[in-house]
Amino acid sequence: MPPRTSLTMIVRDEERNLSACLGPVAPLFDEVVVVDTGSGDRTREVAASFGARVFDVPWADDFAAARNAALDRATGAWAFRLDADDRLDPPDVERLRSLLVELPAAPD
Numbered sequence: 001m002p003p004r005t006s007l008t009m010i011v012r013d014e015e016r017n018l019s020a021c022l023g024p025v026a027p028l029f030d031e032v033v034v035v036d037t038g039s040g041d042r043t044r045e046v047a048a049s050f051g052a053r054v055f056d057v058p059w060a061d062d063f064a065a066a067r068n069a070a071l072d073r074a075t076g077a078w079a080f081r082l083d084a085d086d087r088l089d090p091p092d093v094e095r096l097r098s099l100l101v102e103l104p105a106a107p108d
Contacts (some may be wrong), residue, residue: 001006002030004030004077004078005028005029005030005031005076005077005078005079005080005100005103006024006029006030006031006032006033006073006074006075006076006078006079006080007025007026007028007029007031007033007079007080007081007082008033008034008035008069008070008071008073008074008079008080008081008082009021009031009032009033009034009052009081009082009083009084010034010035010066010067010070010083011034011035011036011039011047011084012035012036012037012038012039012043012059012061013039013040013041013043014039014041014043014046014084014085015041015042015043016040016083017052017084017085018043018046018047019046019050020087021041021082021083021084021085021086021087022047022050022052023050024088024090024093025088025093025096026050026051026052026080028093028096028097028100029033029061029072029076029096029100030076031051031074031075031076032043032047032050032051032052032055033052033053033055033070033073033074034047034052034053034054034055034063034070035055035057035066035069035070035073036054036055036056036057037057037058037059037066038059041042046058047082053069053073055069055073057069067081077103077105078103097105
């Protein structure tokens with residue numbers, strides 16, 4: 001059995017981008033963790049529609065702190081990160097699927 005994998009994202013006002021980003025890749029991961037840093041649109045609802053666990057984390061003008069907040073909430077042995085404006089085309093989605101299946105056992 002492959003190790004548990006997490007997809008982590010830091011977002012703010014990404015309602016228009018999330019579907020195109022998450023649609024092809026969310027099913028590849030055991031969980032999707034989205035840290036929302038203060039969206040005023042439907043970002044949270046769109047992320048949740050892909051099964052994401054969404055957390056509100058106030059923006060502290062510190063990208064590393066937001067990234068660490070996402071990683072702290074991830075439960076996978078392996079954590080991956082995407083930006084909401086990232087896109088994977090079908091061949092790259094298949095490559096990612098293959099890589100995830102071949103991940104080594106959880107690191108100690």
